[in-house]
Amino acid sequence: MSRRKAPTKDESALLPPFAALPDSAIHVPVSGDDFEHARTALLQARVLGFDTESKPLFQAGAKDTGPHLVQFATCTDAWLLQMQYPQTFALTREVLGNAQITKVGFGLDNDRHQLQGRLQVEMQNVLDLDRVFKRHGFGSSTGVRAAIALVLGQSLRKSKRVTTSNWSNEQLSDSQRRYAANDAHAPAMVYAALAAWEAKQPPPPPQPQSAPRPDAATPWTTPTDGS
Template sequence: MLPLPDFSLMPMPRRQPPTKEQSALLPPFAILPPERIHVPTDDAGFAAAHAALRAASVLGFDTESRPVFTAGAADPGPDLMQLATPQGAWLLQLRHPQALALAREVLADAAILKVGFGLDNDRRSLPRRLGVEPQGLQDLDRVFARHGFGRNTGVRAAVALVLGQCLSKSKKTSTTNWSLPTLSPSQLRYAATDAHAPAVLWQALPAWEAAQPPLPPAGLRRPRRA
């Protein structure tokens, strides 16, 4: 009798997050109102941002960069760094020296956990842009990978999975010029939400993870049959 295949060598079936169409049927994610989206530009604004961000132990995190349309052009790094709590978001325009200093301070502090999605590029570009090594970055895509989802779950699907809500994202807004001195209302909403949603998700993740089915231990082998 021929031996049966070793099932331990076969990949486990991947769990599928909700599609965009399925997410659209869910209640909307509550985005921050304009008064809770802060873009500091003066001494008072930066002092308030410094106090709020340094007091946080966990911050939602994301960055935005101006689009590069020339093939082979060097990536200049982000123009905007977004940091958020569940209650508010701070958008640091890195062309401001005070914003750059505050971004460096928060990014280099390992005691402040910065949570977001798809952070591999940030790990590469931020040291060049800010001159510091990022500390305390937590890529939430890896949390979902632990539970059988792909390594690129993304914030939209994560909000649907964990919160049961629909997070709408504008592709058009994502490719706008983030180096502009004054950002449009749609840019402000988009940028704030990309940091605010991970902050809200982080609070809900422990309960969601506890409810997930256990996965087989790595390397678990099924017995062969003769």
């Protein structure tokens, strides 16, 4: 089976816009009470969209101190946790280490490496949705924009200017808040609609199996005739 092609950026742009969260549903905890409310909501969720943002590095050899922002989202709300607050460390460790909560996102290998190194937490029950689409014949990095087009028939626009903005700022701009919320909310929405989408897809191509080595030993069998 030949590799399937995901919608291009231009093709996705022709679709209706992604139904983003209203500003009132984007939460940026600052106070102790804010973090307690966030903790209660996050630990009650069964599935959370997940992503991180880091201050871009423009100089070769510059030390990466990210991530500077961790985002979690349900289908109705998003929480943007800034690493400048000690409460963020504790809450992020608790959510990522909770095996009862499925964390879903795209391209999570780098996020996993950064967070496990910085937080010293073993991430539990994390699903990289890129692997789901690869199983259905797409490339290894489908990405959130193409996935939104495939599964929801919507266009997710991502501003390069905001992508490369300073995510270590003490106060996020409105455009940063919306961008970061989308990056966690979109995977949550894809996952919610994924089973229905998968049911309509052709059977996934068979996975290649490695041939046995020529020098592999023949397994022993147990005689059944009593000899």
